[in-house]
Amino acid sequence: MADPSLAEAGGTSIEWADAQMPVLRSLRERFGAERPLEGLTVGACLHVTAETAGLVRTLVAGGAQVALCAANPLATQDAVAAALSQLDGVEVFARRGEDLDTYAGHVADVLDRAPRVTLDDGADLLVTLHAARPDLLEGMLGGTEETTSGLVRLRAMQADGRLNVPVLAVNEARAERVFNDHYGTAQSTLDGILRATNLLLAGRTVVVLGYGPTGRGIALRARGAGAQVVVCEIDPIAGLDARMEGFEVMPSLEAAARGDIFITVTGAPHVLGAAHFERMKDGAVLANAGHFDVEIDLGALRAVGGDGVAVRPLVSQHTLPDGRRLNLLTAGRVVNLAAGEGHPASVMDLSFALQALSVEHLARHGAQLGAGVHPVPDDIDREVARLKLASLGIELDALTAEQQAYRRSWE
16 A cells, blocks of 8 residues: 555545445444354455445455455545555555556455455456466355446356356446446546536537446436537437437537537447547547546547647646647546546445445355356345435335235236
């Protein structure tokens, strides 16, 4: 870690976040009493933030030994890393701004602890385990995956017959889709862009590339801030949904000449490339809200605009031969974490509650699950939502016996 002396400040940050995470707190109390993870070694490659610390502390309360590395070096909060290490006895391999070699070394450090359950945010632990440490596969109970991009990788492994452990697709749980993607990433993406640029969104044209649950949330919130929103999609149903929601829908090359701010959220490489840069306005802002830094073609950008000049701490300005300036945010890395603080704690409360219960499920039932990507059990999804509603003082209706019988009958 960067500086162990930051532990006290990190502890304060963790407590602030924890106050906004009542679902995870309730699980921590149960885990502390029941110890369902007693003796289990857990390896985690997640964003090292105050919110993540709440999850780690919950796993530790349940009896787990946890080793943690960073899923994104620009998201690491060094004070939190210090607090988890110095105050909670967690093995932490993370420091803000670490280079790729250090990052890879930290992933290897976590795997050296021979985890029986892994928590991934991008699949790097599981992919590396299969590629470089197959000796650890025996005895593995499984893993969880927090991102769409990570699930794409894991399903590709499964299709090739290379995925040898069960993985719970936390990213596709209903509660996760609603809170993490639609509300969390949507708000924190715009927050990161505004922190990096201090631009006014009202009156500008924002181009959202990708209209999944996350892109949909970003588009709605950008419109709420007064922006004109253009959506680019490859899926006809998503494109139709965007149009019926009142957004302009067009191919990305056409949108390239229209946009003031471009936000990629697709999980695909080179969504914005040389052909787009040729058409963009002077001063266009390029931001990525997908997990990996591949959605904006950085090589093509440097080829036409040089290495760039830092005009603000997180803004690299690339000047094209004709004088137009394109402004790249956070080196193409995920902008909500690199320029902002990621999701609000109340959003991560649900995501990490799903993670904690998924780890418990793997500890209890992982040995009976077959290799491959599995949905999070519906009872876990519903329990997390129930606990969240209870923390808000909200009650729901229940079906009467007559209504239940009607739903069961075919006559």
